[in-house]
Amino acid sequence: MPTIDVDGVGRIAFPILSAQAERLVAIAEAAPYGRGEETVVDREVRRTWQVDSARVRIGGRHWEKTLGDLVADLALGLGVSAPLAADFYKLLVYDAGSFFVDHRDTEKVPGMFATMVLVLPSTHGGGGLVVRHAGREVALDLHPQEPSEIGFAGFYADCVHKVRPVTTGFRINLVYNLRFVDKSRPPEAPDYRVEQARVAEALRSWASVEDEPDKLILPLEHAYTPAELSFGALKGADAGVASVLVKAAVEADCDLHLALVSIEESGSAEHTGYYGRRWGRDEDHEEFQVSEVFDRALILSEWRRPDGGEAKFDDFPFSEDELCPPDAFEDLAPDEEHFHEATGNEGASFERTYRRAGFVLWPGARRLAVLNQAGLRTTLPYLENLTARWESSSPSIHSSLWREADELSGHMLSSWPRASLRSDKDDEAGRMLDLLVRLGNVKRIDECLSELSAEGHYAASDNAAIVRAAALLPSARATELLVRIVGRNAPAHLSACGDLLLRSVSAPMGGMDDLARIGAALIDAMPGDPTRREEIDPWMRPRSVSPGFVVDLLTATSRIDAGLAARATERLLAWPKTYGPDDVLVPAALALAKLAESKSWPAAARLLEASLDHLRRRIALPLEAPRDWTRANPLECPCADCRALGAFLVQPDQQQWRLKATQDRRTHVEQNVRHATCDLDLTTERRGSPHTLIATKNQASYQRRAKQRRLDLEHVAALGG
Numbered sequence: 001m002p003t004i005d006v007d008g009v010g011r012i013a014f015p016i017l018s019a020q021a022e023r024l025v026a027i028a029e030a031a032p033y034g035r036g037e038e039t040v041v042d043r044e045v046r047r048t049w050q051v052d053s054a055r056v057r058i059g060g061r062h063w064e065k066t067l068g069d070l071v072a073d074l075a076l077g078l079g080v081s082a083p084l085a086a087d088f089y090k091l092l093v094y095d096a097g098s099f100f101v102d103h104r105d106t107e108k109v110p111g112m113f114a115t116m117v118l119v120l121p122s123t124h125g126g127g128g129l130v131v132r133h134a135g136r137e138v139a140l141d142l143h144p145q146e147p148s149e150i151g152f153a154g155f156y157a158d159c160v161h162k163v164r165p166v167t168t169g170f171r172i173n174l175v176y177n178l179r180f181v182d183k184s185r186p187p188e189a190p191d192y193r194v195e196q197a198r199v200a201e202a203l204r205s206w207a208s209v210e211d212e213p214d215k216l217i218l219p220l221e222h223a224y225t226p227a228e229l230s231f232g233a234l235k236g237a238d239a240g241v242a243s244v245l246v247k248a249a250v251e252a253d254c255d256l257h258l259a260l261v262s263i264e265e266s267g268s269a270e271h272t273g274y275y276g277r278r279w280g281r282d283e284d285h286e287e288f289q290v291s292e293v294f295d296r297a298l299i300l301s302e303w304r305r306p307d308g309g310e311a312k313f314d315d316f317p318f319s320e321d322e323l324c325p326p327d328a329f330e331d332l333a334p335d336e337e338h339f340h341e342a343t344g345n346e347g348a349s350f351e352r353t354y355r356r357a358g359f360v361l362w363p364g365a366r367r368l369a370v371l372n373q374a375g376l377r378t379t380l381p382y383l384e385n386l387t388a389r390w391e392s393s394s395p396s397i398h399s400s401l402w403r404e405a406d407e408l409s410g411h412m413l414s415s416w417p418r419a420s421l422r423s424d425k426d427d428e429a430g431r432m433l434d435l436l437v438r439l440g441n442v443k444r445i446d447e448c449l450s451e452l453s454a455e456g457h458y459a460a461s462d463n464a465a466i467v468r469a470a471a472l473l474p475s476a477r478a479t480e481l482l483v484r485i486v487g488r489n490a491p492a493h494l495s496a497c498g499d500l501l502l503r504s505v506s507a508p509m510g511g512m513d514d515l516a517r518i519g520a521a522l523i524d525a526m527p528g529d530p531t532r533r534e535e536i537d538p539w540m541r542p543r544s545v546s547p548g549f550v551v552d553l554l555t556a557t558s559r560i561d562a563g564l565a566a567r568a569t570e571r572l573l574a575w576p577k578t579y580g581p582d583d584v585l586v587p588a589a590l591a592l593a594k595l596a597e598s599k600s601w602p603a604a605a606r607l608l609e610a611s612l613d614h615l616r617r618r619i620a621l622p623l624e625a626p627r628d629w630t631r632a633n634p635l636e637c638p639c640a641d642c643r644a645l646g647a648f649l650v651q652p653d654q655q656q657w658r659l660k661a662t663q664d665r666r667t668h669v670e671q672n673v674r675h676a677t678c679d680l681d682l683t684t685e686r687r688g689s690p691h692t693l694i695a696t697k698n699q700a701s702y703q704r705r706a707k708q709r710r711l712d713l714e715h716v717a718a719l720g721g
Contacts, residue, residue: 001148002063004120006091007055015147016122016197020089021170024093025049031092034106046100048163049093051498056091058174074116074154074178079236083181085659086116089640094127094171099164102132105157109226111179112157113235118176119144119151124169132151133159133222135331142173154178156235158223192244196251199244201250207363213322215362217261217300218245219329224357229258245359246306257311258304261318263329267294268350269339288339290350300360308449313371314378329354372411376428379412380435387435402439409436409444416452422459433465437472445603446477454484460496467503479514483521490525494545497522498552505556515560522553525569528575545579550588552605558601565603573610581614590718598680612721615712623709628652634676641669645695650677658685659693666693 004012005648008027013020028049032041060066071086087109105115117129119142129140133156142151155161163171206212220238234242249256268291298318303311320326337352362370372379383405390401412432429452436445452458453466466485470478482504490497505515527545550572557565572579579585589604589611600606633646641659648657659669666684670693673680679700685692 001150002058002060002066004091005057005059006051010643012120014121015144015721016120016170016172018123018170021093021095021172024051024091024170024316025095027051027055028093031090033100033103037356046103047098048100049095051091051093053088053090056088058088059705070116070118070152071178074114074152078154078156080113082341084174085179087179089175089177092173092175092447094124094163094166094173096166096168096170098127098166098171100162101160102160104160104223107157107225108177109179111181111233112177113180113228113233114153114154116176116178117142117152117596118174120172120174120411121147122170122172124166124171124654126165127169127171128163128164129153131155131159131161143171156222158235192240196244196248199248200251203248203361203363204689205256207252207254207365213319214366214373215318215321215322215360216324217259217318217328217437218324218359218361219356221356222357223355224260226260229260229302229357229618230304230308231258231306232308241359242306245361249361254361255364255367255370256306257313257360259300259316259324259358259360260302261356262297262299262301263354264297264299264351265293265295265353266349268292269350271348277444288348288350290352291348300519303360312381314374316370316374316488332356337646349532357718368408369411370479372408376412376416379408380428383408383412383435384431387438391438397440399587405435405439406441406444409439409441410447413444413447413451416457418452418455418457419511422457425461426459427461429453429459430462433462435470439464439470442472445472446481447480449473449485454488458485458489458493458496460493460499463496463500463503466500467507467509471507471509475510475514479510479517482509483516486518486521487525488520493528494526495549495552497525498549498556501554502552505559512560515556516564519557519560519568521562523557523564523571526568526571527578528571534629541599545584547584547587547591550579550584553590554588554592554607555595555598555605558598558603562602565601566606569603569606572607581611586611586615586715593719608719612716612719615716615719616721619709619712619716623702623705626699629655631679631697632701634678636676637668637672639668641665642672645669647671648695649680649697655697657695659695660688660690661693662690666691669693669695673676 001014006012006024006027009020009023028051030041030043031048031050032039032047032235033046035042064490067086071084075081075084089108107113109498121144124143127143130143131138131140131153136445140153142153144151157160206216218241220234220241222235222238226235231242231246245256248254269288270291272287272289298320299315303313305311320329323329333352334352335355338350340349340351342348371382386401386408387403390405393399396402409432429448433445433448436448449466449469453462467484470482472482482500486497486500501518504518509515533538553568553572554565585607589607592598592601592604592607595604630652631649633649635642635646635649637643641661645657645659648654659666670682673682673695679698681696681698683694683696685694
């Protein structure tokens with residue numbers, strides 16, 4: 001038996017008396033448990049007292065040898081031959097009513113793989129330990145029968161276990177973390193050379209059949225957290241399987257990794273009609289049950305290599321026919337399951353997750369096809385690395401690195417997301433084009449431009465790369481593709497297409513006839529009558545025309561051909577509601593006036609003339625401050641309050657109007673005033689009930705016109721008028 005001294009209690013006597021156990025409870029704290037990434041205290045899940053190891057000293061003349069023998073027995077039972085260490089973790093006290101529901105232990109120190117529980121002699125009833133794993137359940141009564149005995153048990157930390165409620169007395173136990181002394185040294189598995197040869201042959205046979213799944217997933221027997229997941233930390237049978245697969249995969253030219261295998265589901269739930277007891281009772285009942293699964297995601301994550309390194313892969317999707325066996329998840333209980341009460345118009349719902357670690361294999365010949373399943377966040381950096389390695393070697397399209405980059409590019413383009421809705425920060429298409437330019441891969445450049453850019457997967461951030469890529473194509477093909485890109489994308493990306501045209505002219509690309517075709521395609525695609533807008537992708541709202549587009553358009557077309565530029569200018573001036581003089585044309589004319597080159601462009605002179613004409617006509621309008629309180633009445637609402645306010649607006653001798661009314665009437669009037677832009681200031685007098693809305697006339701319209709007059713004069717001067 002050990003000697004145990006506890007700060008604040010003294011030396012523990014065996015069997016432990018109730019008075020001493022009560023003193024242990026008095027100095028202890030409520031024991032928490034891990035819920036996801038959190039550590040929480042919930043007495044409905046875990047009702048236990050704990051004393052930290054720093055307050056407990058364990059000794060005794062023979063205890064070190066006894067503890068070593070216990071650890072050796074546990075190592076033998078768990079199938080572990082590597083050197084182990086047992087670290088004292090906590091002293092736990094279960095008084096009457098205490099329990100701990102089903103749970104798994106987390107890795108508390110590096111190399112931890114199992115838990116050892118020592119139950120000290122005391123008078124108590126209940127408190128049995130139940131351990132479940134792989135469909136097997138064992139109930140252990142660790143209650144010592146003699147004062148000189150200690151009950152002990154050991155189990156892998158990922159085994160689900162619980163402590164049944166203590167019915168009488170006090171159950172007191174010591175908890176140890178078992179860990180590998182050399183955490184880089186895995187448990188040694190037997191010699192499986194025969195099995196290794198058979199597995200290698202099976203893998204070669206699988207890899208040779210085209211209609212087989214691209215990858216295989218073998219779920220492990222034990223559960224592992226991301227912190228524990230590595231080939232060197234595999235337990236029991238998992239370590240034996242790994243020793244076979246690692247060598248067999250090399251023989252069969254297959255790639256092998258470890259990953260977390262997750263299935264995430266959500267959908268509708270229904271009430272069972274039963275309000276059962278909470279966790280921690282012997283009879284557990286759920287208030288809800290799953291009704292229908294709406295969404296299901298199958299994901300591989302947390303990749304590990306056999307050499308202990310972390311694979312630089314993003315999350316992979318997988319399909320159930322890749323599981324080996326395909327029904328590996330069918331009888332599993334979910335690791336997490338949450339039900340949500342019905343709210344508003346939505347019924348009850350649920351979310352649940354199944355998690356297992358697994359070996360993931362794929363043939364080396366299919367490596368790039370499988371890699372492509374991880375998506376662009378994985379494949380683009382991989383292709384960048386391939387391209388850099390090819391450039392630093394002897395660059396040739398006959399090299400293995402170039403062929404590998406070409407194959408991966410083909411996979412990427414075939415599965416590239418075709419959505420036209422793109423973030424302004426999305427530069428993936430541009431990065432892809434630039435890599436293809438560096439590789440000189442004309443075939444893939446053509447595919448990228450024709451299948452992506454010319455089909456609506458386009459953004460302004462692609463333009464520089466598009467011009468560089470098109471320069472490698474034959475002139476006629478480059479022109480054809482740029483015409484398609486502009487024609488397809490201008491309705492939703494007008495400014496971007498103007499920038500693309502200007503970049504094409506500045507490059508330059510092809511002859512003037514080719515550039516004229518691209519410019520004509522852009523002019524044809526420009527919006528005209530705003531009441532007859534061309535059909536575009538419903539998710540892509542066309543952006544309002546910017547002055548920058550007009551500057552790019554006239555700069556590019558003037559450099560190509562004066563007739564083409566004249567056509568563009570007439571299109572701009574023909575639709576003033578689309579190309580507003582104040583919002584678009586005048587700012588564009590001001591920008592062009594700063595370009596010395598534009599002074600020789602007839603199109604720029606025509607825009608300048610139209611802008612000056614617009615400004616002068618407005619300057620010629622009379623501008624005079626109001627002589628009395630008469631104001632325009634733009635209100636169209638026929639209700640009594642709005643009609644009364646309208647009558648007030650046109651009265652020359654009334655400055656203020658008051659409406660004492662309920663809030664809904666006051667709000668209605670306020671909304672109409674703001675919508676119609678009346679020359680009124682609105683305030684609410686909050687004395688009495690109901691409150692009073694006060695409308696006071698102002699000179700807002702005159703002030704706006706005066707401000708516009710000053711701005712118009714400045715613009716006329718800047719335009720040389």
